[in-house]
Amino acid sequence: MDLLLAIITGILYASGIYMILRRSLVKLIIGLALLGNGVNLLIFMMGKLVKGGPPIIPESSKLLEGAFDDPVPQALILTAIVISFGLQSFAIVLIKRTYLVVKTDDLDEINTTDEFA
Amino acid sequence: MSPQFIIWPVIFPLLLSVLLLFTWAKVNLQRFISIAGSVVSVVLAVALFTYTRSEGVIAMQAGNWPAPFGITFVSDSLSSVLILLASLAGLAVSVFSSVGINSPRVRFGFYPVYHILLTGLNGAFLTGDIFNLYVWFEVIIICSFVLITLGGERKQLEGAVKYFTLNMLASVIFLTAIAIVYGLTGTLNMADLSLQIAKIENRFLVDIAALFFFVGFGIKAAVFPLYFWLPASYHTPPDAISAIFGGLLTKVGVYAYIRVFTLIFPADAFIREVLVVTAILTIASGALGALIQNNLRKVFSYLIVCHIGFMMAGLGLGTEQSFTGTVSYLIHDILVKTNIFLVSGLALAITGSLSLRDIGGLYKQHPWIALLMAIPLFSLVGVPPLSGFWPKISLFGAALDTQSYWVLGALIFGSLLTLFIIAKVWAALVWQNPSEKIEKGEVYGTFSGLPAGIRVRYVFPVALLALCSLYVGLGAEFIMDISTDVALLLKDPKPYIEAVLGPEQSLIP
């Protein structure tokens, strides 16, 4: 299971970086989203993974017994997902506005602010 | 005062922005609330500063959860002084934006977002938890995305695309670093991390994690190979927004560097070498970039990059004296960098241009304002009684003591080029005759015709920050005293760890 997750994380990172390096605005945002998912999976793997052991205390006892999942990475991932949700919706609006104003989605042509004036 | 007080500098700006959200449509009321609230923020920050100065390191456990498990907020000498500076810069920019930000931008929510940005800054300075630091970073960058695109002009959007992409990437890399560190240690509390990381035997993995932090913060702080987004975007929004970006956003990256590479990864030889080499290259590329630019705000943007190198160099040298230099340079830099962007805004309001070829005639029109502008501009160079001088002495001394002649050379090179650039800016801005294009422009010569209230709100922020940086220069003994305090704590973070985890230290064996 760990190996599978590790491979998937690697694929997500690699494809994310590949997409960022493309010249299209849309692919750029897709790349960032893929990278975000990759990092979430990485955090998920970094806690101890236990199959079928949710970290919830049953009503009959006061303590967690037996093997259970590390709840911290899940809380971290939830936070990271919420943040990337906000950022990605901002990104979609941003690329749309940029496309309407600049009239291109080629990143090589969005360079007037770098020009020497 | 109880330790519970230290959270107020974070809560108050957030309360303020909620209040501002309720008064969404009323532009003038928002401006008034923002300025009044910023004054209260300064009072709170002064209270926090004096409290921390008398008590040492103060820790507060949010939600009353004990240290390595809950989120800790820590106020030590470094955080409290940075919060004080951020609130001063915040007040100045708040006053300036009451004239520098037009009402359509205010109606799109400039003020609430601006105050949430200040919340994020204070939170980042106060937090003692590495993941919470990430969350505050996100709060800061989300607000800065909104501020940089507010208005939706073409150049703003183009700058925002680069700013957005690189900052998102920085967050992803930072989060990767956090994941690795959590996997290695099982803790996120910075004080606890400091103890746990020291115990790890596989130093190779630790160095990898440290490098991830290095790159993640490096993009935010704009160090050598990662700074290209900064000069491409910082000159695009209105001056008030550029001022808060230039003064504080990159400095949060520097703060994170200082925290992480003294507390969590007390820099070993390898990390120090990386820091020093990037510092030298950052100084050189920033200074050379500033040299060839003609737009006033682009010149200042490159100077931000150049002077980030100064602080990195002090951090990389790793002696007590160099830490003192870094911290006092940080204190000076926040005030002066915010101020020079406000100066560029004032120059734009007076002459109607930012191009060094066209601009000019300031002395003829407003000799007193020209004199006022001399203070921030020459503080930036570090002309002796002004504020940039003393930190540089510490940095030069540290470079000599450790026999790092390359660093010394880079520092001198950076300082000389800064002097040359500022002299060029000064000559153009104040002495040069304005070009015909400017003289015929709509703005030139109208500044003295503006109502007194508006003129005061243009000049007051510059004067306030100039006064603060004059104090930093002339009252250098007090500033160096604070910086030495901070440097001692950075060199030996034991009081910090004990304040957070209690005297028995770590709970996890």
Added chain:
Amino acid sequence: MNTLILRTASRFLLPLLLLFSVFLLLRGHYLPGGGFVGGLVASIAFVLHGFAFDLKSSKSLLRVHPGYLIPVGLALALLAAVFPILWEAKPFMTGIWYPESVPVLGSLGTALIFDIGVYLVVVGAVLTIIMTLSESA
């Protein structure tokens, strides 16, 4: 989308989903659930209604512009977080509970008020984002 099945179903699903979101909100302190999830379910209810009819009618169903929910929710959450400092001089965000359990609502405390604040912010933010995106499309 103009299908009879979706329209009829969403008319029944809207109150059910809203009820479910409140259920999630209330059980959230010790069991999976909470203000965030509840808020998402509630906003999904409105989005579903918007798909079946049109977003304008679901907007009028909400009565207020969703943007107003954000400051209200933020204020509630902040007050719940600050309350322990002012009331008992305990750290920021400490949970303070009413000692007895209340029928239907379960245990009452600052955490519940905080969650209600989160619920409102999430509903407000998600609906604002979706409506802005669909209006500009």
